[in-house]
Amino acid sequence: MSTTSLQGGFDTPPKQSALAFRAALSTMARPGNIETLSGGNAPTPVSEAAATLLLTLCDQETPIYLAPSHDRPALREWIAFHIGAPFVAASSALFALGTWDTLQLTEFPTGTPEYPDRSTTLIVELETLTTTGPRLTGPGIKDHAYLSLPDVAAFQQNNALFPMGLDFYFTAGVQLAALPRSTKVEAN
């Protein structure tokens, strides 16, 4: 284990994770909103926002899937030390981390009709994140919102599964946005 994997955690976990969770809650409750999230630092290629989100939401109870873009020994060591989450295949992951191209959406559990919450939350790393692009409507959105999503059809298919489906976080640098399964997405 390299010493770098011992660094990059929270200095004051109770308070930093509380603030980070509020950003995570605010983005999930208001799709299209972009919040700033910082405090965690994982080895490349993980963004600061994604590292902070992992530290806030994941622990030994949450199996994680690392997409090929992120499945590197240094990151596995970092997660093992700071989070302790088991690494699993996509089909049994509660959280997944990767770039859009390397995440195969059809492989993740979308929950069951009785328990739609038993589905994966995907953390998708993007180059940039802006409030332009596809048009969003649905719970949490007053009239409509826009978000620079990497795709449209995939999110429409995901929404069609509602109340089952996947939930997404998007990260770019220290920026964080979210797209729950309840949001309707249209090309703009």
Next chain:
Amino acid sequence: MSDYNFAYLDEQTKRMIRRAILKGVAIPGYQVPFASREMPMPYGWGTGGVQVTAACLTPDDTLKVIDQGADDTTNAVSIRKFFENTADVAVTGQTSEASIIQTRHRIPEHPLTEDQILVYQVPIPEPLRFLEPRETETRKMHALEEYGLMHVKLYEDIARHGHIATAYAYPVKVEDRYVMDPSPIPKFDNPKLESPAIQLFGAGREQRIYAVPPFTKVVSLDFEDHPFEPARAEHECDLCGADHTYLDEVIIDDNGGRMFVCSDTDYCETRQSAGHRGKFSPKENAA
């Protein structure tokens, strides 16, 4: 040095609750099971709400706690003190100043904003529970969107009483999908469930968390010929004269004397300090 972790709960418990809250927000109205912890207060005193509040609090928050609209009743005072002790957060009685409001059975009269979180204490989260006691069955009914039984219940109300007699915990349908128990708020408050604030519901004993994100469609169940009507006592507040608030009826003597006062104490006091008067208000001192 504080004797407690920030906001009482340990970090792993908070992560578990936070994950449940996020899934609840992603599936509005769906009851997410969570591993509710024992809290240093009895079930029925808001253990679910306290756990949700503890998972949401940050050191920068200003917390307000109400019990049936009042800031100064036992349940509200004890929970507020609990978080003053364990999280060292600022507390307030004023709705507009609070960033998190934990409530037992009321939605504040003062309109909520996008920057606020309303946390409900929920005794029985399952709206179908009194109609179907088996959890396996109610789960299937939610999965199949099979809510006929609830409409039969409301219809039986009409057949027996001539109107829908349910006055509190009036069932709602969230975003055209899940029928949800809004906790035992008076049905007067139901229209306020469509709100710019994030609304989170915690049921400690029943181990369920659910949520209504901002601007989510929330429709009170009704019939075309018996539309939903939010009810209030046909009186004015005897302290502030308000004719648009939810009122409590208070017996004031042994001869059947009574008065009506706003159940939301902060709203009533704000109106009184703005000069509004009701018929039992003390006479102004001639200065």
